[in-house]
Each structure stands twice: as structure tokens, then as C-alpha cells.
Amino acid sequence: MVEETNLAGDEWTLESFTGAIHRGGVGLWAWSPERRLAQLDSLCREFWGTKGAVVTIDALFDKVAAEDRHGMMLDWAASASDPQAYSFDFRIGEGPDARWISARGVGGDAGKVGEWVQAIFLDITDRKRAEEAEHLLTKELSHRVSNMFTVARALTAIVARDAKSTPLFAEDLSQRFGVLHEATTMATRSHSLDQGNVRLQDLAERILSPYLNGANIAVDVEAAAVASPDKVNDYAMIFHELATNSAKYGALSGGGNLRLVGSVVDDALTLEWTEGAAPSGTTKAEGTGFGSRLLKQTIERSLSGKFERTIDDGGLHFRMIVPAA
Structure with missing residues (x-):
């Protein structure tokens, strides 16, 4: 029989949690459909090649590979209102060095905190x-x-x-x-x-x-x-x-x-x-x-x-x- 284990207080800090998911290639982001702004954590900023923690959605769209951009924009727009789990893949950059990213989350009000739709970016380049x-x-x-x-x-x-x-x-x-x-x-x-x-x-x-x-x-x-x-x-x-x-x-x-x-x-x-x-x-x-x-x-x-x-x-x-x- 496995004894019950409780994690105490500071064992799950924001820093340790963020470090753990970053090591797994997962970045946190949120976006506001009304203001067309995105908030990016440090790993997401590395994915997108930007230093700004808050950037416009259009600035991110410009970095998506041309071949993937239209479909990605449609999927992104749908996530603002469709209250379903979503997952869509796209490339940031062009050519053999482009980075593959999978955007995952729950759309609509189910994924919102205030005005922000929260989700993750997962680096799937190696796969x-x-x-x-x-x-x-x-x-x-x-x-x-x-x-x-x-x-x-x-x-x-x-x-x-x-x-x-x-x-x-x-x-x-x-x-x-x-x-x-x-x-x-x-x-x-x-x-x-x-x-x-x-x-x-x-x-x-x-x-x-x-x-x-x-x-x-x-x-x-x-x-x-x-x-x-x-x-x-x-x-x-x-x-x-x-x-x-x-x-x-x-x-x-x-x-x-x-x-x-x-x-x-x-x-x-x-x-x-x-x-x-x-x-x-x-x-x-x-x-x-x-x-x-x-x-x-x-x-x-x-x-x-x-x-x-x-x-x-x-x-x-x-x-x-x-x-x-």
C-alpha cells in the first residue's frame, strides 16, 4: 500500500514549476482577442525571437513561416471563441532552421482569466x-x-x-x-x-x-x-x-x-x-x-x-x- 504523500508549501513554487515545464519545452503565454496583444514568458520569447514580454499578435504572425501562416491565423482566431480543447502546429521562421511549435489550450471563456486566453506553446521541433x-x-x-x-x-x-x-x-x-x-x-x-x-x-x-x-x-x-x-x-x-x-x-x-x-x-x-x-x-x-x-x-x-x-x-x-x- 502506498502511503499518502503531501507536498508542503514552498516545494511547488512558481520558479520550480516554471523551470520544470521549461525543461520539457513548454512555454506559457496568454492573449487578449480584444486588444490583439500577447503575453509571453521567457521561453516563449525565445521561441519567437523577441525580447518583449507583451507584443502584438500581428508581430507574431509576421514571424510564422509563410506556408503555415494562413492556417495558423484561422486556428488562432477560432481559439478565441470555441470552448473546445485545441492543438495546432506551425513553424516560426523559414528554411531548415525553422522551429516547430504546437499551440495547445482550451478556447473561449473556458480558457480565459479575465480578458486573457491562457495556453501553452510546446516546442516539437525534434519530433x-x-x-x-x-x-x-x-x-x-x-x-x-x-x-x-x-x-x-x-x-x-x-x-x-x-x-x-x-x-x-x-x-x-x-x-x-x-x-x-x-x-x-x-x-x-x-x-x-x-x-x-x-x-x-x-x-x-x-x-x-x-x-x-x-x-x-x-x-x-x-x-x-x-x-x-x-x-x-x-x-x-x-x-x-x-x-x-x-x-x-x-x-x-x-x-x-x-x-x-x-x-x-x-x-x-x-x-x-x-x-x-x-x-x-x-x-x-x-x-x-x-x-x-x-x-x-x-x-x-x-x-x-x-x-x-x-x-x-x-x-x-x-x-x-x-x-x-
């Missing part, structure tokens, strides 16, 4: 980023599987053009698939920290090797351009994505010219991937699909860099700049 990472991983896996089939079809077509017999065709195709597998294994081994930095020249050559007989390929990447073990998969994905698109639409679809150049200057790594027009003369508009989003997220978020890509009748030029390892 949201974990969900985003899981979602991205699932889509990336699906995308990579799709790309592997695309690569398989492209390699089969390249080998078939020059094959003089069925046995030679099978042998050549098997060798090319083996090289592609080695490139994937190379990235996996380094990622598990069995190896040190990987030269990007070596990684790119491994990934492009299966296409050597089908295109004029030149790789010239400085020895100083390397990937740390935890970034090898990022660079492998970038090269693989560019090669896959090229096999679909560009130089690697047969008989084209491709040049990859890399250099390190002032702690910045620059990679330039340049292709001549595809033999068919067809071009593809700059991608807006998952592959393009994956490139953007990998280069900008994971590698903290930037890139630009232009596609015209003359071919494709891709340039990325990231901090050197």
Missing part, C-alpha cells in the same frame, strides 16, 4: 524533424530503387548496342553492374567508419564507370576534394542522381560528352558537371520532381552549400559549392 527525416528516407529509398531500374535499363541499352553475341552481352552487362555495386559498397563502408575520407575523384569514377563505353566522360577532381565518412552517401547520391538523369535525357543516353571538374579554394569545394546535348537533341526542363528536391535538400541542408543548374539546347551545366571537408 517534426525526425518525422521529416523518416518521410524523406522512405521517399529516397523508393526513388533510389526507381533510379536503379532506370540505370539498369540504360546500361542494358548501352551494352546491347555494341554486343556481338549473347555471352559477351551478358558478361559486359554483369561487369558494369558489378562496378555500380562497388560504388554503392564504397559509400556504405565509409559511412560505417571503416575508412577515412573518400576522394571524390574515385567516387565519381566508380559511379560513372558503367557508362564509359557509351559516352565521352572526363573526370578531373583535385585530390583535396574529399568526402568525410558521414558525407560519402550524400555525394554518391548527388553523382548518382546526375548520372541517372543524364542516362535518361543527356550525354549518358548514348554518345554524348560529359566533364566533371572539382577544385578546393579557400575552404570551399566546387564541383562542375557539364554535358553536351543528348544525341537525340532532346532536352528536359529543369526538374521539379522528387529527384530535384532531393538534390536541393542534400546540397543545401546536409552539405550546407548551394547549387545552380541550367539546361538549354547546348546541354546541361550543374555547379555546386559546399564547405570543404
Whole structure:
């Protein structure tokens, strides 16, 4: 039998209570629908990036991510009169460093003390980023599987053009698939920290090797351009994505010219991937699909860099700049 326990007097002070909920990522706030003002405790002020304990609602709205702002404003307005428990999520700020917040409370008169509707803000950034990472991983896996089939079809077509017999065709195709597998294994081994930095020249050559007989390929990447073990998969994905698109639409679809150049200057790594027009003369508009989003997220978020890509009748030029390892 558990004995009854009573907390005495100052064991639950405002300071200890506030400290406890702040450590749990919970901030206290209140707002006045009539005056359109909000009161924020110290953690809430940190969430919103403001020093004022009392701020206007509109000033807070301006800090909400543009994509979330309209829905958040509607949810916020509803909490002033709807006497139900509510919970709505939104981002403060833009880009990968935005903070995810969940506003929770009871609306209407049930949540009021005087003119103020009282509630909490809960920092859910870690959970949201974990969900985003899981979602991205699932889509990336699906995308990579799709790309592997695309690569398989492209390699089969390249080998078939020059094959003089069925046995030679099978042998050549098997060798090319083996090289592609080695490139994937190379990235996996380094990622598990069995190896040190990987030269990007070596990684790119491994990934492009299966296409050597089908295109004029030149790789010239400085020895100083390397990937740390935890970034090898990022660079492998970038090269693989560019090669896959090229096999679909560009130089690697047969008989084209491709040049990859890399250099390190002032702690910045620059990679330039340049292709001549595809033999068919067809071009593809700059991608807006998952592959393009994956490139953007990998280069900008994971590698903290930037890139630009232009596609015209003359071919494709891709340039990325990231901090050197």
C-alpha cells in the first residue's frame, strides 16, 4: 500500500514549476482577442525571437513561416471563441532552421482569466524533424530503387548496342553492374567508419564507370576534394542522381560528352558537371520532381552549400559549392 504523500508549501513554487515545464519545452503565454496583444514568458520569447514580454499578435504572425501562416491565423482566431480543447502546429521562421511549435489550450471563456486566453506553446521541433527525416528516407529509398531500374535499363541499352553475341552481352552487362555495386559498397563502408575520407575523384569514377563505353566522360577532381565518412552517401547520391538523369535525357543516353571538374579554394569545394546535348537533341526542363528536391535538400541542408543548374539546347551545366571537408 502506498502511503499518502503531501507536498508542503514552498516545494511547488512558481520558479520550480516554471523551470520544470521549461525543461520539457513548454512555454506559457496568454492573449487578449480584444486588444490583439500577447503575453509571453521567457521561453516563449525565445521561441519567437523577441525580447518583449507583451507584443502584438500581428508581430507574431509576421514571424510564422509563410506556408503555415494562413492556417495558423484561422486556428488562432477560432481559439478565441470555441470552448473546445485545441492543438495546432506551425513553424516560426523559414528554411531548415525553422522551429516547430504546437499551440495547445482550451478556447473561449473556458480558457480565459479575465480578458486573457491562457495556453501553452510546446516546442516539437525534434519530433517534426525526425518525422521529416523518416518521410524523406522512405521517399529516397523508393526513388533510389526507381533510379536503379532506370540505370539498369540504360546500361542494358548501352551494352546491347555494341554486343556481338549473347555471352559477351551478358558478361559486359554483369561487369558494369558489378562496378555500380562497388560504388554503392564504397559509400556504405565509409559511412560505417571503416575508412577515412573518400576522394571524390574515385567516387565519381566508380559511379560513372558503367557508362564509359557509351559516352565521352572526363573526370578531373583535385585530390583535396574529399568526402568525410558521414558525407560519402550524400555525394554518391548527388553523382548518382546526375548520372541517372543524364542516362535518361543527356550525354549518358548514348554518345554524348560529359566533364566533371572539382577544385578546393579557400575552404570551399566546387564541383562542375557539364554535358553536351543528348544525341537525340532532346532536352528536359529543369526538374521539379522528387529527384530535384532531393538534390536541393542534400546540397543545401546536409552539405550546407548551394547549387545552380541550367539546361538549354547546348546541354546541361550543374555547379555546386559546399564547405570543404
